[in-house]
Amino acid sequence: MAVGLVISAPASGVGKTTLTLALARAWRHRGLNVQCFKSGPDYIDPAFHAAATGRASVNVDSWAMDRGTIAHLVSRGADADVVLAEGSMGLFDGVAARGVCGTGATADIAEMLGWPVLLVIDPSGQAQTAAAIAAGLRDYRAGVRLAGVVLNRVASPRHEDLVRRALNDAGIAVFGALPRHAEISLPKRHLGLVQAEEQAEIGKLIDEAARFVAEHVDLDAVLRSAAGWSPRPAADGLNVVPPGQRIALARDAAFSFVYPHMLEAWRAAGAEIVPFSPLADETPDASADVCWLPGGYPELHAGRIAANARFREGLRAFAETRPVHGECGGYMVLGAALTDADGIRHEMTDLLGLETSFAKRRMHLGYRLATLAAPMPGHRAGARLRGHEFHYSTILAQPDTPLAVVHDATGAIIAETGSLRGHVSGTFFHLIAEDR
Structure with a gap:
């Protein structure tokens, strides 16, 4: 025991x-x-x-x-x-x-x-x-x-x-x-x-x-x-549908904020995770059916991400035919540009119109409850997703179709709706669980 x-x-x-x-x-x-x-x-x-x-x-x-x-x-x-x-x-x-x-x-x-x-x-x-x-x-x-x-x-x-x-x-x-x-x-x-x-x-x-x-x-x-x-046997497992059967997952010092239980749930549901490193100028695996960019510290590596043409072009090609989703830092990299703490503007992948800046730090922190207005990888339209947002960026532009109606823990609607354009979606919150 x-x-x-x-x-x-x-x-x-x-x-x-x-x-x-x-x-x-x-x-x-x-x-x-x-x-x-x-x-x-x-x-x-x-x-x-x-x-x-x-x-x-x-x-x-x-x-x-x-x-x-x-x-x-x-x-x-x-x-x-x-x-x-x-x-x-x-x-x-x-x-x-x-x-x-x-x-x-x-x-x-x-x-x-x-x-x-x-x-x-x-x-x-x-x-x-x-x-x-x-x-x-x-x-x-x-x-x-x-x-x-x-x-x-x-x-x-x-x-x-x-x-x-x-x-x-x-x-x-x-x-x-x-x-x-x-x-x-x-x-x-x-x-x-x-x-x-x-x-x-x-x-x-x-x-x-x-x-x-x-x-x-x-x-x-x-x-x-x-x-x-002595733990009692759980009646069932996690209520998680993986975003795809073969998931290309960005994974390096700029893309590392992903909850371990989510990765384990994807694998338990039969999905295969294929890591790649944008910082090493790698592209999503060609045989993957979805690409996921977690959060992390893209603001510390923005110049390098902007210079990695092979990664950017490979991700754009992937997004022409298959879903791509980004969370927080990953969402920022899917956007048009990211301005770092020194005020230098770096072009990102331009798969979404989002522009963010760390030149004027503004903390966004708290639980989020999102009702999806459209499907995103692994989740249907109307699904209620629970997550958490924590970053210091300022939103300069968020012009694409809103992905969700997002509330904070008090029930107030917030402006960080996420974005949807074609096969590409992104959210500022990190997904923890979907309501059953």
Whole structure:
């Protein structure tokens, strides 16, 4: 039987990912099989989880997924010894309006699975107040159980003692306290952590994090605090129809934001995925029946994409007879032009009229519910698609036929409708699931 634990915090940036990776690697060093999940719409952290555990990690999301889908996804942990679900933002942070089975909060997943929460608390600039925050989180929602706390970035032994005493008085277990340690800091950029595949030394960094955490945290006590868990067999799998039988998938440093559960669902449905690299000036496989361009960082590689004539011409030729779809960064590359952060305009593939600019950054962030006005690969007209949008570009032009009516999580209609022209479509949101 596996044991399950949710790793969360009062806010973002406190150290959830680092602690998750360290615990996973430390327990793996002890010979345990560790399975990780990510709560919420994050396409970067699962790759770090996989690097730490040697097992693929997927997202679970209470706003976009139903309980059957979540049960199906977490059942992959049935053969593990330890299952860790890393939260997003703060423990109870979600959207105002309930989605399929929750608000997208990490607490939804903890309550649904019956796993206790290990809180990461950064007491910088405070002492006893950290205990008040932890006690408030413990008592906020009856169905969510607190396992205990790991303190991160404590300033001194005296600081640690003050916080520990207050937590003990509140009846909250403290499993360990981590001093500041720059050697295990994960590098960041504007959309989050620098991706795992871009960091040549990621294995060494995770090993150092595991060593450091094992030195300062009672790993046995943390393990004892986890809940015994035997997943129930899911009634059915994911409600996913692949966009084609043979899918040409753009996959490199500019096109890497794709949810692992989507790729697995495509393969489980019998589709074959054929990767190609636009940055290497490659073209979609000639035998593919659909091409998919996921999001990523095209703004960091815009000049190179614009100069890769073979890729651009090959994609245009492909689109004359077969569907092409782009998400977020992929959508931008399907457009007419992309202006980078320095104000330099780069011609893209011109398969759509979309023009975007990073010269004046504007954050677009949040869940999206789209009702398709026309079919797109894998989905019929009228389908309701749930996804998440996160980018810093400004839309200069979006002249093509709107692909969908798109609402945010409050129900308000937004301007990012996606586009459709011939066989080519694109959306700013990353697809998570279709409503059943």
